[in-house]
Amino acid sequence: MREYQSLSHTKWNCKYHIVFIPKRRKKVIFGQLRKRLGELFHELAKQKGCEIVEGHLMSDHVHMCISIPPKYAISNVVGFIKGKSAISIARQFMGKTKHFTGENFWARGYFVSTVGLDEEVVRAYIREQEKEEERYEQLRLWK
Numbered sequence: 001m002r003e004y005q006s007l008s009h010t011k012w013n014c015k016y017h018i019v020f021i022p023k024r025r026k027k028v029i030f031g032q033l034r035k036r037l038g039e040l041f042h043e044l045a046k047q048k049g050c051e052i053v054e055g056h057l058m059s060d061h062v063h064m065c066i067s068i069p070p071k072y073a074i075s076n077v078v079g080f081i082k083g084k085s086a087i088s089i090a091r092q093f094m095g096k097t098k099h100f101t102g103e104n105f106w107a108r109g110y111f112v113s114t115v116g117l118d119e120e121v122v123r124a125y126i127r128e129q130e131k132e133e134e135r136y137e138q139l140r141l142w143k
Contacts (some may be wrong), residue, residue, distance in 0.1 A: 007069060015053060015067050015115035016074055017122045020082060021107045033093055035063075039090055044081045048072060054123040056130065062125045069134060074112055082106040094122040 004011045022028050029037065034057050045052050045066060055064040068077050086105040115122050 005067070005069070005136075007071065010070060012070050013067075014070055015023075015065055015119055016115045017115055017121075017126070018064050018066055018074075018078060018110060019061055020078070020110035021061045023104055023107050025060050025107070029057050029059050029062070033089065036092065037085065038083050041081060044084050045077075047078060048077050050077055054126045056126050058130060058133065063129055065119070065123055065126055078110050078112070082110075119135075 004013050006012075037057055038055065041055065041062075041064065042052055049069050050072070051067045053065045053067055055062070055066075057063075066077070068074060091103050113122075
């Protein structure tokens, strides 16, 4: 049975597969930053009444399956998560304390797809992303 959530006048189940990358797709998501980003994304999503159902951080991109209430635009939630996480990264890992104008960690765009009835397929894809990329890398070695 599907789990529907409620607002005062709405029953809803809105889940999205979102992918975004660091600036110039640099491989910078590892170690302490990777550990902190996972926690931070969950905290930021909760502030907007959202829930990250599944997520995986690769060295050069982020996958998440996120449940977003219909009262928020997807672009607003993704912008909020990317913006606030960039500020947190600058403070904790780059030694910045103020004046973040012009400093960007994430690239401008993102990919989004509605999950719909294929939620389990999307969640499995996100879970297996790293294994699939390793397999692809191994295949490229033989070319």
